[in-house]
Amino acid sequence: MGSADMSTTEQLRARSVRRKLIIQGLLIAVTIAAVWAAIRSAQVNLAALGITSGFGFLTRATGWDYSFSLIARSINDPYSRTLFIGFLNTLFVGFISIVLSTFLGFIIGTARDSSHPAIKSAATVYVQIFRNIPLILQAVFLYSVLIHFPGPRQAMNVADAFFLSNRGLMMPGLNLSGATAVALLLGTVAIAAGLVVRKTPLLRGIGLWLVLSTGLIAVTTGLMRPDDAPVLSIPELKGLRFVGGIIVPIELVAMITSITLYGSAYIAEVVRGGLNQVPRGLIEAGRALGLSPASIWGRIKVPMALRSIVPPLGNQWIFIMKATTIGIAIGFSDLFYIASNSITQSGQTLELIFLLMAAFLLVNFSIALSVNWLNARLQLKAH
Amino acid sequence: MIQAESPPLPSFGAISFFKRGFGTPLASLVSVIIYGVLAYWAWLAFDWAVVRAVWSAENVAQCKAEAGACWSVIDARHRLILFGLYPYEEHWRSTLACLAVVATVVLSCIPAAWSVRRLAALWIAGFASYYLLMDGSLLGLPQVTTDSWGGLSLTLFLFASVVLLGMPMGLGLALMRRSEMPVVRLIAVVLIDFIRSLPLLTTLFTAAVVVPILLPSWLEGDKIWRVIIAFALFFACYQAEVFRGGFQAIPKGQFEAGKALGLGYWAIMSRLILPQVFRHALPSTINMVVVTFKETAIVIIIGFFDVLASAKAAFGTGEWAPHYIEVYIFVGAIYWVFIFSLGQYGEYLKGRMAIFER
Numbered sequence: 001m002g003s004a005d006m007s008t009t010e011q012l013r014a015r016s017v018r019r020k021l022i023i024q025g026l027l028i029a030v031t032i033a034a035v036w037a038a039i040r041s042a043q044v045n046l047a048a049l050g051i052t053s054g055f056g057f058l059t060r061a062t063g064w065d066y067s068f069s070l071i072a073r074s075i076n077d078p079y080s081r082t083l084f085i086g087f088l089n090t091l092f093v094g095f096i097s098i099v100l101s102t103f104l105g106f107i108i109g110t111a112r113d114s115s116h117p118a119i120k121s122a123a124t125v126y127v128q129i130f131r132n133i134p135l136i137l138q139a140v141f142l143y144s145v146l147i148h149f150p151g152p153r154q155a156m157n158v159a160d161a162f163f164l165s166n167r168g169l170m171m172p173g174l175n176l177s178g179a180t181a182v183a184l185l186l187g188t189v190a191i192a193a194g195l196v197v198r199k200t201p202l203l204r205g206i207g208l209w210l211v212l213s214t215g216l217i218a219v220t221t222g223l224m225r226p227d228d229a230p231v232l233s234i235p236e237l238k239g240l241r242f243v244g245g246i247i248v249p250i251e252l253v254a255m256i257t258s259i260t261l262y263g264s265a266y267i268a269e270v271v272r273g274g275l276n277q278v279p280r281g282l283i284e285a286g287r288a289l290g291l292s293p294a295s296i297w298g299r300i301k302v303p304m305a306l307r308s309i310v311p312p313l314g315n316q317w318i319f320i321m322k323a324t325t326i327g328i329a330i331g332f333s334d335l336f337y338i339a340s341n342s343i344t345q346s347g348q349t350l351e352l353i354f355l356l357m358a359a360f361l362l363v364n365f366s367i368a369l370s371v372n373w374l375n376a377r378l379q380l381k382a383h
Numbered sequence: 384m385i386q387a388e389s390p391p392l393p394s395f396g397a398i399s400f401f402k403r404g405f406g407t408p409l410a411s412l413v414s415v416i417i418y419g420v421l422a423y424w425a426w427l428a429f430d431w432a433v434v435r436a437v438w439s440a441e442n443v444a445q446c447k448a449e450a451g452a453c454w455s456v457i458d459a460r461h462r463l464i465l466f467g468l469y470p471y472e473e474h475w476r477s478t479l480a481c482l483a484v485v486a487t488v489v490l491s492c493i494p495a496a497w498s499v500r501r502l503a504a505l506w507i508a509g510f511a512s513y514y515l516l517m518d519g520s521l522l523g524l525p526q527v528t529t530d531s532w533g534g535l536s537l538t539l540f541l542f543a544s545v546v547l548l549g550m551p552m553g554l555g556l557a558l559m560r561r562s563e564m565p566v567v568r569l570i571a572v573v574l575i576d577f578i579r580s581l582p583l584l585t586t587l588f589t590a591a592v593v594v595p596i597l598l599p600s601w602l603e604g605d606k607i608w609r610v611i612i613a614f615a616l617f618f619a620c621y622q623a624e625v626f627r628g629g630f631q632a633i634p635k636g637q638f639e640a641g642k643a644l645g646l647g648y649w650a651i652m653s654r655l656i657l658p659q660v661f662r663h664a665l666p667s668t669i670n671m672v673v674v675t676f677k678e679t680a681i682v683i684i685i686g687f688f689d690v691l692a693s694a695k696a697a698f699g700t701g702e703w704a705p706h707y708i709e710v711y712i713f714v715g716a717i718y719w720v721f722i723f724s725l726g727q728y729g730e731y732l733k734g735r736m737a738i739f740e741r
Binding site (some may be wrong): 028144 | 596
């Protein structure tokens, strides 16, 4: 075997290194072979189907319509624009659901942590109902209920401003163009980010954010609205349909409501877990200093709890983004719906699945990055 | 000046309940309002679901007259919801097969079953009895192929096969992720992060629609098996992270101690590290299993006749169409009971292990 002056340990080590190299080399070879074989058989299969690969189809007109878009659409749109609309819809539903379920989740989670038995049990009932039924079942159920609602003339009327019928939810809205509304939305996010950067204390931060955002929206609406229109447009029944306000189609109502109920039940558990981990001594110290329960919550519990809440909260946000793919079950045109329809219509399976995956990777990595940034901001720094 | 405070209340017991809920006028008011609303809703639901309900399929005509629930639709359609298009005379086989899966899950919750060998044997036996009963050809019964499986029994089949296949795959990925070989580690990390960033639906859709293009036709296999394997991969990527959490709880010194004793990699893993990893990972694993059961509902989108699809079919035809609410509540209740009880069990286990770890 080996030369006499080489010790056994060194021999063994050399053999182990050699074995590891061989295993890794084989793995690389197998991976390359599998990819190559997949490409080869894709070429054969696509040729048999008569499909030309490549992204040329993106400029072709689609010729089909779908349920919802935030910007103007027509059946003559090219695939690229249609897919972009689907992407916007996914971001839109995801963003609104994330904001609503985080807000609701903090309320329910705090209630779960309450020492008052009635508040606690109401929150427990909420969490146990919405967390233990599959999201898609909740969405399909809610959608069926909404389709069976009466028409606009018998719409459910709340305060003469909100009307729910089988055509959707009509609600008051600001007289703004879609682009301005998106700009405003981004503006409020920027204000929030600015407050986090400046490390504003939580309660004051929320208050400041509300004041600044309302101010921004009020000023912009005052400046940007059409000359003769009122600031607020309120829906009114004119003949068979509603005029004015914002019309939220039932697909969108079902999507946002079901995702928010499900997501908030999960976020409530994350929040409760975080609040639970705050050492009791800190809370008792706050009480001994004579702080009010609200101050103890806003100045001690939440800031302490946030450090353990934020990482799992980020996972929930990513989950909510991914959950928007249930749109296809109730006919909401999210990105998955549009991509899957495009595959059926154009046959460009590989290209479309690539775009779909790339879009989700992009969105989810962006969320993960912002959560990491937020998390780094929140950690205690050693001085 | 700050008032002297009374000593803190105990956190449980009837006295604490009344002191916390009715100790001050405000607390009492809140209690009365919340309990009042909850009781009113409970009464509304009870009135609708029990008092004014119609129960049997014989007196369906009453459903229009009474404003309550029409459980007749369940009486008439429960076979479709539970077993899908499985041949009617063979439903006893579906029933037994479903019971086998449920029994497997229940038995796995008993601490006496908690060794890798016993759990593996249990799940393989449960899955095999399910498959033998449903398919039937090996038992000398008329063969029923997977295309006729449906309803709750298909949901349970997907669930059992995903967990059974996904668990070893997850362990494999977790070990690969901890490997000393950079290429092995890289493959595991890329795969896990990639699958975890994508919606489950995209992964399953890829398996159902895209994979046939990438494979030569002789390798394609049945759509249901492609989807199960993709689902198992999805499960495995999440479960690998659960195992990773378990690995992190084990001091590095243990691995080194094993090496110093001259044990090889596999001996160290199987005798020393993994038994502890499994114990640490148990509560999160139960959580993963529960989530997987819930997520199986999504296969309706890629065209499988699972319990949600069969529920839709149950009221889809003419006379039962107005009673879709009852059908959804029935299916929702099936999911809820299963998920709630497993979830509560997971919570109990977490609490019990937390006590041991102190």
